[in-house]
Amino acid sequence: MPVIEVTELRKSYGGRTVVDGVSFAVEEGEIFGILGPNGAGKTTTVECVEGLRVPDAGRVRVTGLDPVADHARVARVLGAQLQQSELQPKLTVREALELYASFYPSPLDWAPLAERLGLTAKLTTRFGKLSGGQKQRLFIALALIGNPRVVVLDELTTGLDPRARRDTWALIEDVRASGVTVLLVTHFMEEAQRLCDRIAVIDKGRVAALDTPAGLIRRSAGATVISFTPSAPLDDRDLAVLPALASVEHKDGRITLSGTDETVNAVITLLARHRITAHQLRVVDATLDDAFLDLTKADTKEEAA
Numbered sequence: 001m002p003v004i005e006v007t008e009l010r011k012s013y014g015g016r017t018v019v020d021g022v023s024f025a026v027e028e029g030e031i032f033g034i035l036g037p038n039g040a041g042k043t044t045t046v047e048c049v050e051g052l053r054v055p056d057a058g059r060v061r062v063t064g065l066d067p068v069a070d071h072a073r074v075a076r077v078l079g080a081q082l083q084q085s086e087l088q089p090k091l092t093v094r095e096a097l098e099l100y101a102s103f104y105p106s107p108l109d110w111a112p113l114a115e116r117l118g119l120t121a122k123l124t125t126r127f128g129k130l131s132g133g134q135k136q137r138l139f140i141a142l143a144l145i146g147n148p149r150v151v152v153l154d155e156l157t158t159g160l161d162p163r164a165r166r167d168t169w170a171l172i173e174d175v176r177a178s179g180v181t182v183l184l185v186t187h188f189m190e191e192a193q194r195l196c197d198r199i200a201v202i203d204k205g206r207v208a209a210l211d212t213p214a215g216l217i218r219r220s221a222g223a224t225v226i227s228f229t230p231s232a233p234l235d236d237r238d239l240a241v242l243p244a245l246a247s248v249e250h251k252d253g254r255i256t257l258s259g260t261d262e263t264v265n266a267v268i269t270l271l272a273r274h275r276i277t278a279h280q281l282r283v284v285d286a287t288l289d290d291a292f293l294d295l296t297k298a299d300t301k302e303e304a305a
């Protein structure tokens, strides 16, 4: 049974549909990413998973339980990252850990958790005096303190410097290695590519694609770009029939083609056949960034129209 199951979820605010038939399932032990432009409906979706919002239609299950009807039971298996405003600025790190541990029937021991998150030296510091990175680490600790089976992290590393971000990624990998399932909302492509086993790209309230990071990149049109300056002119008709070709561009004697690995191999064969040398040959693979822009492009055009 999947740990999280969302089926045909719908939610409107004041007659405006912001989640429009979202479905996905998260398996035990996965890091599952939700990626999408601003206002796509990501937070609304995960808030329905957390039982903080009541869906207008569709079905949500967390470990087989309904997060609204079985809120208390779901709260025991699901750890959620708090928002800044939800913690008293005067509370010390230790008090926050003890308080949140007291909410759960079998919490983790807070001292080793604080140690793992690099918070031991800050136990007597008040929340309001912590740096952005320290606050973020405390929120992660509080999401984990109840010893949850699944943890929901929304904008996990927003506001962190690159080092703190990398430390946090390593921590999330540790969390997963300990058997916890992770649902991660993120804006950062590098984060999604590095951490997630699978990603649902949500755009305008719908799942635009659901795949592994590598699978999403492969779907992107023109996922591989090859460019070179040929030693002699190439016939455009030969280029036009290259397999899986997405685009051809000529500029200042340089040719840039986008396609797949198959296109690249065919170009190399073509050049060899005509005994043409490719000067300054470059082959660049698409990133998740390219795939994301590609997947959400159609809607941007619609919006502009």
Ligand SMILES: Nc1ncnc2c1ncn2[C@@H]1O[C@H](COP(=O)(O)OP(=O)(O)OP(=O)(O)O)[C@@H](O)[C@H]1O
Residues within 6 Å of the ligand: 013, 014, 018, 036, 037, 038, 039, 040, 041, 042, 043, 044, 045
């Ligand atoms: N309580 C609310 N009342 C009315 N509209 C809301 C409410 N919460 C969210 N919205 C609107 O619903 C849409 C989806 O918001 P949501 O926060 O789910 O998007 P998101 O994908 O998480 O966006 P972001 O990446 O900007 O955080 C937005 O247009 C937002 O303004």
